[in-house]
Amino acid sequence: MRIRLDLSTLGQTKWHDYAVRFLFGGLITAIAGMIAKKFGPGIGGLFLAFPAIFPASATLIEKHEEEKKESLGLNGAARGRSAASIDAAGSSMGSIGLFIFAFVVWQFMPRDPAWMVLGGATVLWLGVSVAIWQIRKAL
Amino acid sequence: MSQSLIRFMIGGVMVSAFAIIGDVLKPKSFAGLFGAAPSVALATLALTVVSDGASYAANEARSMMAGAVAFFIYASLVSRIMMRYEFRAIFVTLCSVPVWLGVAGGVYYFVWVR
Numbered sequence: 001m002r003i004r005l006d007l008s009t010l011g012q013t014k015w016h017d018y019a020v021r022f023l024f025g026g027l028i029t030a031i032a033g034m035i036a037k038k039f040g041p042g043i044g045g046l047f048l049a050f051p052a053i054f055p056a057s058a059t060l061i062e063k064h065e066e067e068k069k070e071s072l073g074l075n076g077a078a079r080g081r082s083a084a085s086i087d088a089a090g091s092s093m094g095s096i097g098l099f100i101f102a103f104v105v106w107q108f109m110p111r112d113p114a115w116m117v118l119g120g121a122t123v124l125w126l127g128v129s130v131a132i133w134q135i136r137k138a139l
Numbered sequence: 140m141s142q143s144l145i146r147f148m149i150g151g152v153m154v155s156a157f158a159i160i161g162d163v164l165k166p167k168s169f170a171g172l173f174g175a176a177p178s179v180a181l182a183t184l185a186l187t188v189v190s191d192g193a194s195y196a197a198n199e200a201r202s203m204m205a206g207a208v209a210f211f212i213y214a215s216l217v218s219r220i221m222m223r224y225e226f227r228a229i230f231v232t233l234c235s236v237p238v239w240l241g242v243a244g245g246v247y248y249f250v251w252v253r
Contacts, residue, residue: 003164003165003166003169004164004165005163005164005165006163006164006165007163009162009163010159010162010163013162018155018159021154021155021158022151022152022154022155023151024154025150025151025152025153025154025155025158025178025179026146026147026148026150026151026154027147027150028150028154028179029146029147029149029150029151029153029154029179029182029183030143030144030146030147030150032146032179032183033142033143033146033183033186033187034143036183036187036199040198041187041191041195041196041198041199041202042198042201042202042247042251042252043202043247044199044202045198045199045200045201045202045203045206046202046203046205046206046209046243046244046247047179047206048177048179048180048183048184048199048200048202048203048206049179049180049203049205049206049207049209049210049243050179050206050210050239050243051174051210051213051214051232051236051239052154052178052179053154053158053174054174054213054214054217054232055228055229055232055233055236057158057161057174058174058217058221058228058229058231058232059227059228059229059232061167061228062227062228077225080228081221081222081225081226081228082221082222083167084221084228085217085218085219085221085222086166086167086168086171086218087167087168087170087171087174088171088174088214088215088217088218088221089168089171089214089215089218090167090168090169090170090171090172090174091171091172091174091175091210091214092175092210092211092214092215092218093168093171093172093175094171094172094173094174094175094176095175095207095210095211095214096207096211097172097175098175098176098177098180098203098207098210099204099207099208099211101177101180101203101207102177102180102200102201102203102204102206102207103200103204105180105184105196105197105200105203106197106198106200106201106203106204107197109184109188109193109194109196109197109200110193110194110197111193114184114185114188114193114196118181118184118185121177122177122181125176125177126172129172129175130169130172133168133169133172136168137168
């Protein structure tokens with residue numbers, strides 16, 4: 001299965017969908033900082049992998065797929081649920097990359113330049129996630 | 140307060156950027172990878188290094204591993220429920236958040252506190 005860009009989905013997304021994700025992303029980042037200040041980095045760090053925008057994104061995917069089917073006069077509920085389920089399965093693969101990201105930052109941050117550690121960890125997150133996705137597709 | 144506002148703005152931008160990348164990618168299972176992007180982590184850790192130092196940020200990253208394990212279980216559970224039952228995505232994703240909290244807290248406690 002080929003990976004491709006589909007810019008038409010940007011037109012389907014309404015401004016308030018973008019606003020909701022900005023709001024949730026901003027809130028969880030601010031709250032993670034407050035939790036770390038109050039309870040220390042141990043508890044605060046947990047929230048760096050909180051599924052902050054996952055509910056908003058899954059709902060949006062479900063809605064878009066439903067609308068697509070309904071515009072053809074079909075019932076889109078099952079298709080919407082299936083699309084959200086597939087997206088969630090992708091996120092579970094991405095979370096393995098997220099674990100590697102955290103491991104690399106934990107190991108290298110104290111002794112290497114922060115920009116290099118965060119950049120390298122992000123590249124590794126993407127590489128590991130894509131590799132797992134490709135292996136899963138091949139099975 | 141001003142630091143929280145800066146975190147809010149940078150976090151919002153980072154999360155939105157990764158979400159837009161996920162929106163335009165196909166197939167959906169590949170786009171889903173970006174639902175687990177380290178967007179909140181990048182915003183938080185970059186600011187934490189500046190305000191509290193690299194060791195503090197490394198400690199946060201150590202706990203983040205427990206959060207990532209919880210994310211894996213959370214996303215797998217949501218995927219399975221959405222595939223098998225006729226529930227709405229908003230209901231399943233929000234009702235499953237306590238699973239994330241429980242697993243993240245449990246892993247953190249049993250691996251690093253006990």
